[in-house]
Amino acid sequence: MATLKSISALFVFLLLISCSSASHGKRIRDRRPCKRLVFYFHDILYNGKNAKNATAAIVAAPSWGNRTILAGQDHFGDVVVFDDPITLDNNLHSTHVGRAQGFYVYDRKEIFTSWLAFSFVFNSTDHKGSISFAGADPIMNKTRDISVIGGTGDFFMARGIATLMTDAFEGEVYFRLRVDIKLYECW
Ligand SMILES: *[C@@H]1O[C@H](CO)[C@@H](O)[C@H](O)[C@H]1NC(C)=O
Ligand SMILES: *[C@@H]1O[C@H](CO)[C@@H](O)[C@H](O)[C@H]1NC(C)=O
Ligand SMILES: *[C@@H]1O[C@H](CO)[C@@H](O)[C@H](O)[C@H]1NC(C)=O
Ligand SMILES: *[C@@H]1O[C@H](CO)[C@@H](O)[C@H](O)[C@H]1NC(C)=O
Numbered sequence: 001m002a003t004l005k006s007i008s009a010l011f012v013f014l015l016l017i018s019c020s021s022a023s024h025g026k027r028i029r030d031r032r033p034c035k036r037l038v039f040y041f042h043d044i045l046y047n048g049k050n051a052k053n054a055t056a057a058i059v060a061a062p063s064w065g066n067r068t069i070l071a072g073q074d075h076f077g078d079v080v081v082f083d084d085p086i087t088l089d090n091n092l093h094s095t096h097v098g099r100a101q102g103f104y105v106y107d108r109k110e111i112f113t114s115w116l117a118f119s120f121v122f123n124s125t126d127h128k129g130s131i132s133f134a135g136a137d138p139i140m141n142k143t144r145d146i147s148v149i150g151g152t153g154d155f156f157m158a159r160g161i162a163t164l165m166t167d168a169f170e171g172e173v174y175f176r177l178r179v180d181i182k183l184y185e186c187w
Contacts, residue, residue: 033160033182039120040167041084041100042092042176045070050173056082059103070172074113075106086120090167090176098122104137112139116146120179122154129153131181133162142166148181159185 046054048068058067060079065071071078081103085096102118119132130153135146143165151158160183168176 031184033184034186035158035181035183037181037183039086039088039097039179039181040090040176041086041120041179042174043082043084044174045080045172047173055084056080070106073109074111076109078106080104082118086122090178092176097124097126102133113137114139127154129155131155131158137164139166148183155183157185157187158183 042055044050044053044055046057046068057080058070058078059081060077061067061071062077064073065078082100084100085092086098086100087094088097099121100118101121102116104114104116104118106112106114114137115135116137117134119130121130122128129151131151132149133146134149136144137146138144143163145161145163148158148160148162160181162182163180165178165180166175167178168174
């Protein structure tokens with residue numbers, strides 16, 4: 001009797017293991033975004049001459065630099081705060097559908113790399129709410145993924161990945177990023 005019990009317990013145990021590993025594999029294979037959105041945002045960095053135009057400013061610099069011009073050594077140590085317009089296409093002058101607000105920190109001396117922390121803030125008829133992003137941005141890579149760490153309003157509890165691509169880069173004053181947002185959790 002005791003052996004029968006332990007054999008059936010073993011059987012249940014093995015069944016559980018096979019079920020959980022099978023569903024785990026399936027879950028990874030079947031992953032498709034529940035929502036996909038593409039936006040562009042435009043960053044115009046203050047350079048001492050464009051105070052009216054600028055949407056971003058250096059707010060901290062290492063002691064060998066200053067807050068007007070990005071520092072040498074791949075801008076290591078510079079911290080930039082931004083409030084950038086978001087558009088649906090790559091034209092700065094298209095309708096602004098929201099703002100990208102946050103900051104980036106240049107965090108490597110040997111190559112252009114930054115760390116991004118910002119939100120897309122929407123208040124239009126199409127979207128209300130925000131999506132928050134954070135992550136390492138190896139700028140020299142054609143595309144790079146950062147995390148979608150949350151959202152509010154229409155994007156309540158959003159989770160996923162945003163693939164960034166530098167769509168334009170003009171000197172050290174203007175750049176435009178294409179943001180391909182793939183949400184894997186939608187409510
Ligand atoms: C405003 O920003 C754009 C975008 O790069 C730039 O081409 C233009 O020269 C700027 N205008 C002024 C007045 O700074
Ligand atoms: C800031 O630093 C740059 C060189 O990195 C220099 O050309 C510029 O004159 C400096 N500006 C100020 C206001 O110190
Ligand atoms: C969103 O837009 C509406 C209508 O323009 C305005 O009344 C409201 O204050 C805005 N909300 C925020 C958070 O900006
Ligand atoms: C960036 O690109 C390099 C070379 O193409 C590649 O080896 C590396 O994995 C990429 N890194 C990220 C984070 O995408």
